[in-house]
């Protein structure tokens with residue numbers, strides 16, 4: 051599997067700024083006609099061997115081809131797929147995988163957008179960049195849980211301190 055253990059999203063060429071996916075809102079566009087095809091809220095990772103963004107939802111401007119294609123090439127990992135097409139300019143943007151070897155079954159429930167066909171508009175920076183200049187890996191869930199536990203403990207400590215102060219005031 052090609053998914054990295056460090057699953058943060060960061061810009062490769064952004065003066066060492068490394069915003070994470072959750073702090074970097076962007077829209078995804080067809081690089082031929084600029085039609086919006088998705089957004090960063092729906093991105094769930096990157097599948098590096100197919101140079102594709104894994105995304106759970108695309109806009110209505112993306113259509114699915116009627117026929118299933120079979121590619122037995124190494125880079126497509128022997129998957130059966132249907133092409134995703136931009137409804138405006140009709141270029142192929144990626145694929146939906148319908149049948150995969152068992153070790154790639156997580157690909158069956160997502161859309162794959164080829165990075166070379168996608169541009170990203172980063173809302174905070176008002177800037178369009180190529181998807182191929184970005185990394186869309188996600189942070190491991192264990193890291194998110196660890197952060198949530200730390201936050202919860204800090205809030206719990208704060209509540210305890212408040213409770214103690216209230217008790218002291220009540221006794222006076």
Ligand SMILES: [Zn+2]
Nearest residue numbers: 080083136139
């Ligand atoms: Zn297009």
